[in-house]
Amino acid sequence: MKTTVIDIHNVSKIYNPDTIPVHAVNGVHLHIERGEFTALVGPSGSGKTTLLNIIGGLDVPTEGKVVINDTDITALSPNRLIQFRLHNIGFVFQSFNLIPVLTASENVEFIMLLQGAPKAERERRVKELMHAVGLSDKMDVRPAQLSGGQQQRVAVARALASKPQFILADEPTANLDSQSATNLLDMMAQLNREEGMTFIFSTHDARVIERARRVITLVDGRIASDTASVSVA
Amino acid sequence: MLLQLAWRNLWRNPNRSFITMASVWCAVVLAVAMSSLQKGVFDHLISNVVSFYSGYVQVHRTGYQSEQTLENSFPLTDSIQKAVLSSPGVAAATPRLEAFALASTGEKTKGCLVAGIAPDTEERVTRLKSKIVAGAYLQDSAQTILIAEGLAKRLQTGLGDTVILLGQGYYGTTAAGKYAVGGILRFGSPALNDQVVFLPLAAAQHWLDAPGLATTLVVSPEKPTATERIAAQLRASLPPDFETLTWQEMMPDIHEHIQADTASSAIILGVLYLLISFGIFATLLMMLAERQREFGMLVALGMKKRQLAQMVMFESVLITLTGCLFGILASIPLVWWLKEHPIRITGEMAEVYEKFGFEAIFPASLAPSIFWNQALAVLIIGLLLSLYPIAKVLFLKPVDAMRA
Numbered sequence A: 001m002k003t004t005v006i007d008i009h010n011v012s013k014i015y016n017p018d019t020i021p022v023h024a025v026n027g028v029h030l031h032i033e034r035g036e037f038t039a040l041v042g043p044s045g046s047g048k049t050t051l052l053n054i055i056g057g058l059d060v061p062t063e064g065k066v067v068i069n070d071t072d073i074t075a076l077s078p079n080r081l082i083q084f085r086l087h088n089i090g091f092v093f094q095s096f097n098l099i100p101v102l103t104a105s106e107n108v109e110f111i112m113l114l115q116g117a118p119k120a121e122r123e124r125r126v127k128e129l130m131h132a133v134g135l136s137d138k139m140d141v142r143p144a145q146l147s148g149g150q151q152q153r154v155a156v157a158r159a160l161a162s163k164p165q166f167i168l169a170d171e172p173t174a175n176l177d178s179q180s181a182t183n184l185l186d187m188m189a190q191l192n193r194e195e196g197m198t199f200i201f202s203t204h205d206a207r208v209i210e211r212a213r214r215v216i217t218l219v220d221g222r223i224a225s226d227t228a229s230v231s232v233a
Numbered sequence B: 001m002l003l004q005l006a007w008r009n010l011w012r013n014p015n016r017s018f019i020t021m022a023s024v025w026c027a028v029v030l031a032v033a034m035s036s037l038q039k040g041v042f043d044h045l046i047s048n049v050v051s052f053y054s055g056y057v058q059v060h061r062t063g064y065q066s067e068q069t070l071e072n073s074f075p076l077t078d079s080i081q082k083a084v085l086s087s088p089g090v091a092a093a094t095p096r097l098e099a100f101a102l103a104s105t106g107e108k109t110k111g112c113l114v115a116g117i118a119p120d121t122e123e124r125v126t127r128l129k130s131k132i133v134a135g136a137y138l139q140d141s142a143q144t145i146l147i148a149e150g151l152a153k154r155l156q157t158g159l160g161d162t163v164i165l166l167g168q169g170y171y172g173t174t175a176a177g178k179y180a181v182g183g184i185l186r187f188g189s190p191a192l193n194d195q196v197v198f199l200p201l202a203a204a205q206h207w208l209d210a211p212g213l214a215t216t217l218v219v220s221p222e223k224p225t226a227t228e229r230i231a232a233q234l235r236a237s238l239p240p241d242f243e244t245l246t247w248q249e250m251m252p253d254i255h256e257h258i259q260a261d262t263a264s265s266a267i268i269l270g271v272l273y274l275l276i277s278f279g280i281f282a283t284l285l286m287m288l289a290e291r292q293r294e295f296g297m298l299v300a301l302g303m304k305k306r307q308l309a310q311m312v313m314f315e316s317v318l319i320t321l322t323g324c325l326f327g328i329l330a331s332i333p334l335v336w337w338l339k340e341h342p343i344r345i346t347g348e349m350a351e352v353y354e355k356f357g358f359e360a361i362f363p364a365s366l367a368p369s370i371f372w373n374q375a376l377a378v379l380i381i382g383l384l385l386s387l388y389p390i391a392k393v394l395f396l397k398p399v400d401a402m403r404a
């Protein structure tokens, strides 16, 4: 049975409406189902980041609405929205993902601290997740001592820690070499298969696109194509 | 959690934090040393002049303060003593009959201030006994006197010698009396040390032909800080033919000196703290600018802005308070040393102080309030300076901050 997690209804985003308007996102309709592993692709400036930010409640659309599990997040107050993100959405950014003064495991634990999870549960989950992303031996290492790929894995572990509805990742592999990028994608794909975690990520990388099961192509803020990939092994 | 995070953030740029803390450290050491010396001097001055002789509050017959003669004395009745003693906050009171006189040994004659005192209550109010360096304290009925060391030297007299006191008694009678020196007193205040003579109240009344009279009731408050309140109470409760004065009113020049000095040092400290505030603020601004993306990321993840603001505030307060704490730790031995080895000044300034009636030595004070005040000042600075970063954080938009 399919459940819609994200319902994007006629969303548009216009930057600088008063001076030189930029239609970054233009009338997008989209449904994301639970368990998807979806890539958002398109040329630079096509609106991928803008759309992901709107889905993640980091940016408000000029028009349209975004409904996540029956909650219209475009109608939430800024403070409620922060609360909503904390409990429902996992984020992996392109860079500057981690808090430099916290160790890898503390970074993962941090989000659960914000959620107010009890200590025992936090400790158990941190171990579990660091193991899942293959970094059991890097628990007490600060981000500066981790490679870019390892940092992104910690970010994925942190995104998972909050038990979100889905994880948004804006070009998570952009700063990684191809080997690390492949490893990260393998790991995300595995989490998607085994835990059923929904992933939506934007990318330019052809090898990353290959791994997606659904590929949405944006051109000039509009959906140019939306295809279910068959190449998945 | 936020506090711990703030603390670790301080050490991201250890040099910068260290320099900022060092500036606070310097300011606090300077401020503590300055306030402690100042408070020490004033305490010294007050204890020299106020608690050793004049007392914090005096009650006279109205008019005595402007014209200090026996004609302005009052009958020392039980009712007046009871009225004073029963006033709330009054610890003790002692009567005196004071007069200026000449003290003579035959060869030498010097002017002096003679005070007839009630030995027991006087001891409770001014601890006179502790000033004795030779001989014994007064007895109520005795005909012996206590004489200050400086005066004794000038008269070239000593224990057991006879001193003649010549003065003007009540209504112009001539007062003359012969007394044996029963004890020698030493006062820190040169003014007292060179001129006071004490004798029992009854003997003084007899000598001045003023039976049952007193010029002064010296009142000792339970707490020196209650001086004003007690004076006000006495003014309200005593009959109008009595006047009540605080030591500030009796010695306005000392009081003004203290106030002027306190005000000017407050200005100096204010400027000092203002200067370091700029440095701290610069540090906070740099920290804020460098961490835009990180703050954006934190809010994007779901950290409440209130929590982020709190973290920023902790960072500001921690950096200032840590500097302050070490400043206080460093200044305790310094101040202690200054207390044990008081600065003694000489020359012109010394004369100025001696005019006020006290030795020109500057012991430092170790009063806890000095340290608390600095900690409080620094805490307030830390809080105030964090207002701007806090405002910035509250208006932060995660998307813009992360793009920065």
Ligand SMILES: Nc1ncnc2c1ncn2[C@@H]1O[C@H](COP(=O)(O)OP(=O)(O)OP(=O)(O)O)[C@@H](O)[C@H]1O
Pocket: A015, A016, A022, A023, A024, A042, A043, A044, A045, A046, A047, A048, A049, A050, A051
């Ligand atoms: N804050 C902004 N103000 C004005 N225009 C903006 C702003 N942010 C994005 N844009 C514009 O909106 C359009 C879409 O930008 P967006 O960042 O979403 O593209 P993208 O697909 O993520 O590009 P890239 O692949 O380079 O990351 C671009 O034309 C961009 O210049």
Ligand SMILES: [Mg+2]
Pocket: A048, A049, A050, A170
């Ligand atoms: Mg982008």
